[in-house]
Amino acid sequence: MIVDGQQVAGLPKTENLSKAMVDVMEQPLHERIRILRDIEFLDEKVDSISGYMERFLSSVMSELKFAFSEFEERSLYSVHRSLFLLYELQVIDPAHSAATNQYSVFLQKVKSAIESSWLASQAVASFVEAEPIYDIEEQLVKLYESHPVTNHRLFDYLRDTADMDQLISFFKSDCALNNRFFDLIVLTLVGARPNTRVEISKNIWDEAGQGNAGKSHVELYNSLLVSLDIDLVGDDYASLLSWQGLEGYNLFMMGALNRQHYFKLLGIMAMTEMLDPQNYDKLISGCRRLGVCDELQLAYYEEHAEIDILHAKGWVESVVRPIVKDTPSAGQEIYIGAKYRLDSCNRYYDYLLNALESERASRIHEGFASRK
Ligand SMILES: [Fe+2]
Ligand SMILES: [Fe+2]
The missing domain is CATH 1.20.910.10 (Heme oxygenase-like)
Structure with missing residues (x-):
């Protein structure tokens, strides 16, 4: 198993990996994205943990609220860094383990949630639609x-x-x-x-x-x-x-x-x-x-x-x-x-x-x- 470009000991077994994926929830959003993004065929692992996607998306939504409703700098950094990492999936080196997650449903959902919230805040800030x-x-x-x-x-x-x-x-x-x-x-x-x-x-x-x-x-x-x-x-x-x-x-x-x-x-x-x-x-x-x-x-x-x-x-x-x-x-x-x-x-x-x-x-x- 390669995580973040390095061989990670202790993660190959499904049960250990599941625990690591749950433990990672304690970290800031962009750190979670960085680690999860690099797990090969991530969707299979996400599907194997009951309620994982829902819990993760709920935490994304609260981070988005801090970022785009309350304009907290730390949250703005975290969501934009996350989006940056997710966009990189579309241009990443094919040899990288994250290339298997280019069309991950899980990561696409996170990306779409960030994009929607961000663009809505841009529209309000820019007043150009009319x-x-x-x-x-x-x-x-x-x-x-x-x-x-x-x-x-x-x-x-x-x-x-x-x-x-x-x-x-x-x-x-x-x-x-x-x-x-x-x-x-x-x-x-x-x-x-x-x-x-x-x-x-x-x-x-x-x-x-x-x-x-x-x-x-x-x-x-x-x-x-x-x-x-x-x-x-x-x-x-x-x-x-x-x-x-x-x-x-x-x-x-x-x-x-x-x-x-x-x-x-x-x-x-x-x-x-x-x-x-x-x-x-x-x-x-x-x-x-x-x-x-x-x-x-x-x-x-x-x-x-x-x-x-x-x-x-x-x-x-x-x-x-x-x-x-x-x-x-x-x-x-x-x-x-x-x-x-x-x-x-x-x-x-x-x-x-x-x-x-x-x-x-x-x-x-x-x-x-x-x-x-
Ligand atoms: Fe140019
Ligand atoms: Fe140029």
Whole structure:
């Protein structure tokens, strides 16, 4: 039996495993999910313990109440970390024991409960459902230009004030999403309307370095990390993310892995492409100020500062526009996705700036770690 990537002694026998699964109920939700997720063919074990699923789901519901009705930070972290771990099941290495649980009914129920509660809270926080769509392209640009995240102070801080440790903290915090982005664009292509495939494929091609393995965006990002002696770790520093960071990551995965939210994903993507260029220009200035100025070091952010201007235009004109022309009701979903992206990004940047301003990078890491 492999649990959490390691051989675990004492669990192979069904009776011992059942006891371990019951004992784990004492732990925080995300710890329970982490352990259970990695038990091969989990559903068989869950079915063998009377009332286990009901008891577990009931504990999930009370955690969701603390998270999304009472906004308790610890619960917000726990549910977003849980959702992160559950989404990973859809992209996990096939050799991992958790791959057997990709379609676990038990875990799907937990995931759906978290998603429903989270999206309901987003809808209340974002007030966008009633917004009528009259011109999606114009409305997306307006939304972007009027949103407080558009000129967020985080990037002024990185440009003018941050020290090297803080810059490194920022790079670590950016790692998980940057390195997952290839999968996210690929997932955008799955089931895409035929008249949008070329534009999405162009994005994938750019992400893959236009056929040059050394210039794939993952490779460029990892080159930056290696040049600064930042270890390349298996989880891309996801374990350092606060709930706000996990929320931003989960938003992409939610859109990419749920057909009913696919149109939201297009809005999420469009806003991401619009946001990055100007922020990255500031970040690049900060890098140069701190002596991070090799061509290879800056390649990832310089590439995105340029190419995302084209991607933003491409998403709006060649993906969003034809879809809304054929399916006007999709405009509402695209707009909602865009708003969710900007709102969650704003929460994340607020958090990160506050952390950078108030602590040295080493203390930020300790703070992240204590949330685990
Ligand atoms: Fe990229
Ligand atoms: Fe892009």
